[in-house]
Amino acid sequence: MWTPLPGCKANGIYSTYHPYIYASPQRQTWLDQAEPEYSVYDFDNYRYFLGPNLQVGNIYPRDYARTFFDGMRESGQENPVNLLRCAWAGSQKYGALVWSGDIASSWSSFRNQLAAGLNMGIAGLPWWTTDIGGFHGGIPGDESFRELFVRWFQWGAFCPVMRLHGDREPKNGGLSSSSGAPNEIWSYGPVVYEICRKYLLIREQLRGYTRRLMAEAHKKGSPVIRPLFYEFPDDPQCWKLGATQYMYGDAYLCCPVVEKGMRKMDVYLPTLEHGEQWAFFSYTESEGRTWEGGSIIEVDCPLDWMPVFVRKSRA
The missing domain is CATH 2.60.40.1180 (Golgi alpha-mannosidase II)
Structure with a gap:
């Protein structure tokens, strides 16, 4: 479903999603695409109520986050936090936890994430995360990918949000129901498991410190990384x-x-x-x-x- 933003009245849109969101005990939502997703990257031809995409398109992810944030607040939820893959200036006011999208499982992509996360923080969006190991590709049984996975996981322990996700190979099922290979830390063998376990414990050890950083980000806008x-x-x-x-x-x-x-x-x-x-x-x-x-x-x-x-x- 596309939320018809920006420019039109969206006050009632959240009520459309509300029954599905609140059928689960979870109170945070993975809102995913917030750009919205474009089938053709021809921005000259996209128009919104407010004007051409090239002039107002970046307002969309901000208003998308705001629509759900306001709706969740009005329905009684305190401090909503929602996972999105796109944001703009001001999105941080509306509980936007941004991740860097469906990125490649490669060393070059990994290096790009370091710069992306630092730039997001400096831009005023401290809640940021990435798919540890990348999203597209990666075979858990391949020693080369295991090394990349370990290095990404270690870095993830010192990110604002530590989050493992990815569509691993080989995929199972038919074309309409294919799913990625296992991606839990025990899917990569005992050596990788023990390393990841150690870094999960490090992350837990830093819980109090991380809470302090999050509080500082909330009060002052200071980046976490x-x-x-x-x-x-x-x-x-x-x-x-x-x-x-x-x-x-x-x-x-x-x-x-x-x-x-x-x-x-x-x-x-x-x-x-x-x-x-x-x-x-x-x-x-x-x-x-x-x-x-x-x-x-x-x-x-x-x-x-x-x-x-x-x-x-x-x-």
């Missing part, structure tokens, strides 16, 4: 680095492994205030060695570990 220059604007080196490193809040420096086969990497530790130090983060505790910052170091990144450093004064 942050480019280095956001947290360290006086460090010139932080403006030169791309999306290969970022901050999870103000305490954790995350260094995702975005290249196949990488087992060592160079990491830049931003300059800290006097008396502050960086330390390795681990699941059990921070390791003993510390750094003052303002330098590049080489670190190991075996398959079961994504380098993360903790700013000890902020954790």
Whole structure:
């Protein structure tokens, strides 16, 4: 069903969806396509009530989120959060949790997600997620894809929302009822399972910290994942680095492994205030060695570990 936006009166539209949504005990909804989905990418030919697509088209995802948000609030639900794959300035006011869409299961797509998430946060949309492992393709039994899946999963533990989804190969069923192969963490073998289990525990360990970041995002609009220059604007080196490193809040420096086969990497530790130090983060505790910052170091990144450093004064 297409919601007839933007420009027309949509106050009664939510009532059409209401019986289906509230037949389930769930109170968050996967609204999916919010662009809307175009069968032909010929934007000159699309028209809305308010005007041509090229002039007003980006209003659609915002009003789409707002329609459901207002309807859910009016029906008595507090703080609705809905999963959408498209947003625009202002969507964050209407409970929009945005994911990056049906992306490829590839290393290049993985690298693109880092930049996408950081840009979304800077643009004022802190609730953002991605399909861990990508959506299109990927064979759980293939060792090459397993490596990509692990690296994506590790990064996902330090994203605003950690979310696993994908249409894996080989597909089962006929053309009208085909479904992807299993995609649970135990579908990738015992080695991958143990790594993913560790990162789920890390995510749980960071629950309180993540709640604080979400509260800060709500009050101040601060991004949950942050480019280095956001947290360290006086460090010139932080403006030169791309999306290969970022901050999870103000305490954790995350260094995702975005290249196949990488087992060592160079990491830049931003300059800290006097008396502050960086330390390795681990699941059990921070390791003993510390750094003052303002330098590049080489670190190991075996398959079961994504380098993360903790700013000890902020954790």
